[in-house]
Amino acid sequence: MIEPGNSTTSTSDTSPTGHGLRTASGRTSPLTIGVEEEFLLVDARTLRVVPAAQHVLATAAGLPHELHAEGTRYQVEIATPVADSAVTLREELAVLRRTLAGAARAHGCLLLAAPSPVVALEGPLHLTDDEPRQREQHRRFGALTDTLVSCGRHVHIGTLDVDTAVAVSNRVRPWLPTLIALAANSPFWGGRDTGHSSWRAMAWSGWPSAGPPPHFTSTAHFRSSVQTLLGSGAALDTKMVYWDLRPSGNWPTLEIRALDMSPDLDTAVLQAELGRALVATALRDIAERVPEPALRDDVLRLARWRAAHDGLEGFGLDPYTGVELPAADLAEALLDLVAPALAAAGDLDHAAKTLGGLLRDGSGAARQRAAFARRHDLDDVLRHLVEETENF
Template sequence: MGPATTRPLTVGVEEEFLLVDARTFTVVPVAPLVLATVAGEPAQLHAEGTRYQVEISTPVADSAAGLRVELGALRRSLARAARSHGCRLLASPSPVVAVAQPLHLTDDEPRQREQHRRFGALTDTLVGCGRHIHIGSLDVDTAVAVANRVRPWLPTLIAIAANSPFWQGRDTGHASWRAMAWSAWPSAGLPPHFTSTAHYRRSVQTLLGSGAALDTKMVYWDLRPSGNWPTLEIRAPDMSPDLETAVLQAELGRALVATALREIAERLPEPEVRDDVLRLARWRGAHDGLEGFGLDPYTGTELPAAALAEALLDRVAPELAVTGDLDHAADTLGSLLRDGSGAHRQRAAFARRGDLTDVLRHLADQTEAF
């Protein structure tokens, strides 16, 4: 049976970037200057939580090819503006080297200062960059139902995207330390399994009432119905510097949602997933990345991470074929499995001379390889 939708789901992406000095590769708080330089350019360029960061938000795209064009154009605009201020754009989930304290938070947002007052050292993790994939259009009821079926594959998405082995000047022993550091926020990590939309709303209100979140913008779950758009928002993946991997993440995310919609339409039962297994699978995906092992989300069985990635591709292949993305997704995932994840390539760059500057230069070069 074919997919439940007659037209492709839309997709949009938010990407966060660090700004580093072009000579020393230390992070620099020049986001206001860079954004002022591109003020006359697309409105999809924004400030982020600190003055070390900038963000792009793509227009809504109907195809992965269209998304790639938008990502490339927006990255080029920011990279050009950064260069004009002696900086480079860095698609890095972590700052790699230590960031001077106190942090340069965004000046014009009292919310950021209140966040720092309430959550203290947790705000250090704001100097990290994620990718948020929006798939729509979905009403809240549908997004909640779909999220339950996408949720088991979040650890595999984390492993595929793993690109943050270094943090504060040292190797963390994890492929995605960002996934681990970010989950220290009380409103972050795996979302609950929701029995209904009412359950979802109660969970959000519990976060607010407990003080774990200032507002709904601080619902930092790896997966959530967006608070601003009629989309399901996947927040788990690390930033990746190369465009092909960025597009792959969007392709897999959209295909997972389409697969869930089809299963719901066909009234297929939702496989049972134990929360304790999924929590361990998330850690293992962040620890091993693509180069080691992971846990089958349904059985808890240890399997090669590559096998889990291929199982994900097999699961969503029919939907990828419908949108014309199957060849690109298969080729890009194949390249990652053959050449190594982003984390693997960062470690290889460091191993050549034992110098973290080489890692930062590698990330900057990849980010600007349009």
């Protein structure tokens, strides 16, 4: 179990009353959850990515509010409706995945729930056709736009106004490295093993507006940080605030953006459960005026790298002290920390069982490497990912 140091930093006085935990009448109200998932489209025969998003989305147009284009024509995205329970969230994810998979098959494609194409792209990068913003992004950031052909999972927790989301962000961000380790699913990139369990986390760090969010002293500080990104040219607009965690620019939520896309539905639900429980725990601590444990930004950045490198199977860093610990111990410490919030939401049994399965059977990155080890053939990795993706 992690024991934070004794030194503390001051915390916001923001009250959670009325922002997700309690209604105006004082009754407890659950925080909501929603998930965005990004998929690659691959040719059903060759398993290589194909720029077919426009056709697939047109076929799936019966659900226009939940299926979307992404930054390139190789990708499609689903966005669940707001859910009060993890059970409902899982059902929505399964329906949307089935719908999208059917539309993809109608065009000779398969969905790939993977952060990267695994093998190198052939030919020029196909950005979204009718999007001047994408063209300007490519002009300004050059080869960084190659990393747009990567897929993540974003978890939204609400309902939170921006003041509350900023205060909660400070208390959630120490656990971002552990969430990255749990989600690690991108060891292969450009046709080779990168030596990292989440190369997506590392590749995405190249964007000047990405990485761990700052510690915010106030909502004004948060807004000022965003304006600095815009004024410096590091971001075209607020959509390019690529921090691992941020108050959403479109919804009254706190958005966890650090996660690799992975095929397993129960892992997706686990990530949402842990995210919501972290927010609920932070809201409780703010209401009870529990001081924030001190956190050094340099340690957090190192912990993020170690999580991306080792994943769940290796070691990580205690976010407060920098001490090296088994990544599995850090994951179990996170579960212990948020267990009361998980239990209150009815999620504890599922979260504990799913985490236990990951620790027993291996992370997504470990399973990809096991598939490759059988014949040292990347097509085996792709087939493995397709099989897991289609297991609705």
